[in-house]
Amino acid sequence: MERDDYIVRFENVQKSYDGEILVVKNFNIDIERGEFLTMLGPSGSGKTTCLMMLAGFEPATHGEIYLNGQPINNVPPHKRGIGMVFQNYALFPHMTVAENLAFPLKVRGLSRADCDAKVKRALEMVRLPQMGGRRPAQLSGGQQQRVAVARALVFEPELVLMDEPLGALDKNLREEMQFEIKHIHETLGVSVVYVTHDQSEALTMSNRIAVFDDGIVQQLAAPEVLYEQPENAFVASFIGENNRLMGTVTALNGSTAQVKLDGGGETVGALAIKCGGVGERTQLSIRPERVVIGQDDADNKLSGKVVELIYLGDHIRCRMQVGTSEEFVVKVPNSHAHAALKVGEVTPIGWATDDCRALDVLEA
Template sequence: MAETSASDILVRFKNVQKSYDGETLIVKDLNLDIRKGEFLTLLGPSGSGKTTSLMMLAGFETPTAGEIMLGERSLNRVPPHKRDIGMVFQNYALFPHMTVAENLAFPLKVRGMDKTDVTERVKRALSMVQLDKFANRYPGQMSGGQQQRVALARALVFEPQLVLMDEPLGALDKQLREHMQMEIKHLHERLGVTVVYVTHDQSEALTMSDRVAVFHQGEIQQIDSPQNLYEHPRNTFVANFIGENNRLHGKLLSREGDRCTVGLENGERVEAMAIHDAAPGAPVSLSIRPERINLNVQQEQNRFSGRIREFIYLGDHVRIRLEACGNSSFIIKQPIATLDPKLSVGDVVSLGWNVEHVRALDPVAVAE
């Protein structure tokens, strides 16, 4: 990807820290550039610092150290309502005593816009989220999905340059959540507004984002496109947090260029991509995605045998749990169409994967 020039940056976090007690840093020395027009997701487990970072950008929290810039101006002393930022929360935060149209008009009236403009903007925003017929309804008369659309329209109605979304789909059921993910993604593509989105749901992050920043213990572990995060995780935390992952523990035996040989605890050897910079003899953790492993195929560089322990049927694919490579919960994903119907529990099978699909990463405690 081409280098981003300064004029393409909308938001810049410079050495931002946040502590609530003066001792523990919830956000540690955050440096992050958010590009104009991009959909950036902050992803991570609870307590990783993602929501705190969003709240500092919104103005509801103040950085303990460092500076947040929006365009050319520092936001550190700008109150939330003067930041030109739209906000969508998980709980919608709609005014129950106001109709949908009045809810949407509110941020415009606060900004002193005249009546004709307000009416026109509200109409446009309602049409954008396909709620034209709901202008005179009250939030209490609408479903969760409809209320979330109103919240979305209200965040966009004053045409801010930046919209922040904090777990906005968390309260919706799975089907509606997936539908709304696509709605928001398409809306973003149409409007070209910059979106910063917070979630702990990895599939949501992968589906919607241009880039994802993975947070852990107050620091960004990796910021990348969804595909790169999934296929090329830089460390064990990212490999385990994004998607499903088989993890094997071993020692680095030798390294040549970008490849290495790892000895597993049971004596088997694996050829892998050398991502973690370890010296021979040092512990490493291997990461292999379940869908990258093949059964009964001859040509891979890494071939082992395993005993089938369980089949887990999931409609379009089957997860097969095996005892393999010293791991009793080794998972392979196979599309139903390619599964050999003669396989059964207890069978010993050969399995293998190519060297480019296994990554030698930093070691983690086996007890984890």
């Protein structure tokens, strides 16, 4: 049954605020029960709008959203039973932490004893059992964050939405909270739709990631698939670091393409993912950690001139000139065997054909 598989379904959803520009263009997604799905994208890409439509704060201009198989376009937000964590937590400043947590229970008419028990359990879940009597303003950012999560979960919704919940925290706290939220998700089995513009956050936490750009989902896949097999140039450049080389397709041979690089004239092999036919322009994408230096057993062999070396402890970041690109980055692991590089030296580099993906050309 469809109803059992999917908790949320977006069907051909479009959204426009002014009747001229579509902020969300034809959005389709099925969110599985118990899934942690992240909507990732630059600001203005439509991801928050999708979340607001799901929460009920923005009406869809076209299309239908289903929750548990029921269309919810005409259901007001307070009847959707979806928990939500807001960007700046939106904890009610005039209530104590315990009152904040009791709010969703009280509006549902729970008895005082039930309220107290659930609030206590929720506070223990986020490891703040002593903080019930404090005001939100007396808590640190991380504590407020945990209270906000607890409040969104205390009434046991099946689905929780999180709108950039960690944006206001500093880096260490953010990483700690990522694991904490992930842990809560796994323990409770609740479905989470998470919005962020931070790709590392998305990669760490999600079961699946929907990468948004320009109102369209560019790719919807598991984190490792997204990172290792980006389907287009936007995803390749948005997720993780990427070396881009421009060239022209000279031959297509099944799943691989031969690409003649601009400037240097060398021809390399790459996986033909989205590169069009022979004679068309393409962008090659290679992860910095997949490039090898100073070895000659690689599928593709080129040479690069070292422009800059940055020592980062566990690895050395080497910026090179390869063909016409001066921004070609190689991550050299800091091992005993690592190549001794000097700025200005020309050194052989190479990579496997499977690690190089021929993609569309980004207009920029």
